[in-house]
Amino acid sequence: FPLDTAKVRLQIQGETKSPANTGHGPVKYRGVFGTISTMVRVEGPRSLYSGLVAGLQRQMSFASVRIGLYDSVKQFYTKGSDHVGIGSRLMAGCTTGAMAVALAQPTDAVKVRFQAQISAGASKRYHGTMDAYRTIAKEEGFRGLWKGTGPNITRNAIVNCTELVTYDLIKDALLKSSLMNDDLPCHFTSAFAAGFCTTVIASPVDVVKTRYMNSAQGQYSSALNCAVAMLTKEGPKAFYKGFMPSFLRLGSWNVVMFVT
Known part of the structure; x- marks a missing residue:
């Protein structure tokens, strides 16, 4: 969880009119361990x-x-067939992922806003989990609790597809080139490398998702407007803020998922 919190802090750093820093001077973060310390x-x-x-x-x-x-859902896509291809697995993963995101979005929005909120001092945006749900619903309407659902579903689909495909491609390349045998080190290397590739592809959407979910009412008109504002004010590098903690989280998760 500390890595996820560090990722959120790095992703929103440099954002103008960020509600996370209301009442506080700017806090500069440098790297994963620098942010945590x-x-x-x-x-x-x-x-x-x-x-x-x-x-x-x-x-x-x-x-x-x-x-x-x-x-x-997998059986629905395969129509009851015993043969399950990678396409059916990807479709089932993306579908159930989208359904899960749609259901859990309010909890994700509250989590991100708490992680972005600077705890020092009395000027806090929210004072508890239930207070956050009530405040968002009161100030932004129930739609505020589902803010960022689109980019969140997009990120989930990108991660699901990319990590599975890149893992298989990297593992096959290592085996065909005889660099490794089909054993634990090969699976570990493939999983960690797949985490890196997935982070590279998913990071821009993830940063937009975080900023849009954390934004105050009226700050951005849409997720696309958030992305354009980032590009024009901070440049393309802004889409990769928080890359290292994101990669460490995803890489370690891939190792657990593919190796165990």
Whole structure:
């Protein structure tokens, strides 16, 4: 969770009129461990777990839909056939992922806003998980709780497709070139490399998703407007802010998923 929080802080850094820094001077973050150490020094160790309750709520609701419905949706795409190709797996993963995102979006929005919120001082945007749900619904309407659903679903689809395809491609290339045998080091290398490729492709959408979900009402008219504002004001490099913690999270997750 601290890596995810560091990723969010790096992704919103440099954003003009960011609601996360209301009432505070600008805090500069440098790298993964620099961000974590700065947060601990300025806000205390608990700041690394800001939004944990909403994060757990998200994980429970997201995983229950994505994993619980995966086999049923896969059978729908294969029409009951015993042969399950990679296309059917990707379609089932993207479909259940989109359904899970749509259900869990309010918890994700609250999690991101807590992670972005600087804990030091009295000027806090939200004072508790339930207070965040109530405040967002009151100030932005129930649509505010589902802000960023589009880019979130897009990111989920990109991650699902890219990590599976790149893992297979990298593993096949390593085996065909006789660089490695079909054993644990090969699977570990393929999984970690797939995490890197996936982060490269998904990072721009992930940064836009984070900024749009965290934005104050009226700050951006749409996710596309957020992306254009980033490009014009901060340049293309802004789309890769928070790359390293994102890669470390995704790479380690891929190793767990493909190796175990």
